[in-house]
Amino acid sequence: MSEIPKKMDEVKRKEMQHKEVLRICAKLLIPLIMTFGLYVQFHGDFGPGGGFQAGVIFASAFILYALIFGIDVGMEVLKPGVRRFLLSAGLLLYAGVGVVGMLLGGRYLNYSVLADDPVVGQHLGILLIELGVGITVAAAMITIFYVFANQDGVE
Amino acid sequence: MVVSALALVWFRNLFAVVMLSGSFSLTAAVLYVVMDAVDVAFTEAAVGAGIATVLMLGTLALTTDEEKDEPHISWPHLIIAILTGCTLIYGTLDMPHYADPNAPIHKHVAPEYLERGPKETGIPNVVTSVLASYRGYDTLGEVTVVFTAAAGVLALIGRRRRKRKDTDDLPSRPGDNS
Numbered sequence: 001m002s003e004i005p006k007k008m009d010e011v012k013r014k015e016m017q018h019k020e021v022l023r024i025c026a027k028l029l030i031p032l033i034m035t036f037g038l039y040v041q042f043h044g045d046f047g048p049g050g051g052f053q054a055g056v057i058f059a060s061a062f063i064l065y066a067l068i069f070g071i072d073v074g075m076e077v078l079k080p081g082v083r084r085f086l087l088s089a090g091l092l093l094y095a096g097v098g099v100v101g102m103l104l105g106g107r108y109l110n111y112s113v114l115a116d117d118p119v120v121g122q123h124l125g126i127l128l129i130e131l132g133v134g135i136t137v138a139a140a141m142i143t144i145f146y147v148f149a150n151q152d153g154v155e
Numbered sequence: 156m157v158v159s160a161l162a163l164v165w166f167r168n169l170f171a172v173v174m175l176s177g178s179f180s181l182t183a184a185v186l187y188v189v190m191d192a193v194d195v196a197f198t199e200a201a202v203g204a205g206i207a208t209v210l211m212l213g214t215l216a217l218t219t220d221e222e223k224d225e226p227h228i229s230w231p232h233l234i235i236a237i238l239t240g241c242t243l244i245y246g247t248l249d250m251p252h253y254a255d256p257n258a259p260i261h262k263h264v265a266p267e268y269l270e271r272g273p274k275e276t277g278i279p280n281v282v283t284s285v286l287a288s289y290r291g292y293d294t295l296g297e298v299t300v301v302f303t304a305a306a307g308v309l310a311l312i313g314r315r316r317r318k319r320k321d322t323d324d325l326p327s328r329p330g331d332n333s
Contacts, residue, residue: 063209
């Protein structure tokens, strides 16, 4: 494509690197966002939240990082291959839990057979599938954002 | 909400429209909290107000932030939209009142979920137990939708640029206008 937008991007990026307040605030916030994401993920059984929300919150940490430090640095943190792997791994984890339930003699996505005690099995199954949901949603959001933001480069 | 919805239709500057749709989502989230649907409110705030706004801004950065075609009112479409809206509002008149314990939705499977959920899954949050266990298939479908969306974005704009970059590197062939 033309040279001018790229040059403008360079200028913007350099400007961004001088914004100390933004960078330091982001550095402070990102661990907090991630911790909150994990809390929402694993506390979804007891309070509001679950895989979908946790995935989005977790993804927002990566998106903030890429916004502040530049998309190239963001891409270094989470390479396209890793993102694609996580994207499918979450869905496969969900579907896989269903298949494991089938192999153990239950119906597809019936978690009661995952452990000796049906209640423990349900708990385990829900934890695992919520984890799958979270991984896929986070990877999907990060992927979509990175692809949109990185139209100048090669995905 | 009504004000921001009307402003959404009115504004021509797409940046303002994106910001307004974000605030619309946030207001909707507050409304859900008021209605005690914290899980839905959480999702609306995170996805509707958060990620959707960021993605819209990303799209604006790729395109322009001004609407291209001049505003014009197409009367047949307007009439169809108003008729549909009136029909929907007329439909809500027959609906039971909010939080009516005798509403059909509270009589069908909900009591069963509420009663059996905590016992069978050992999970205090009924929303999670319904979402993940009783409605496991639906949630699997939803995750598949999210996966397909990301895969579609990758296939549509993740790939095309790479090809373009490849062809840019090649010496241009005679008669090739692209």
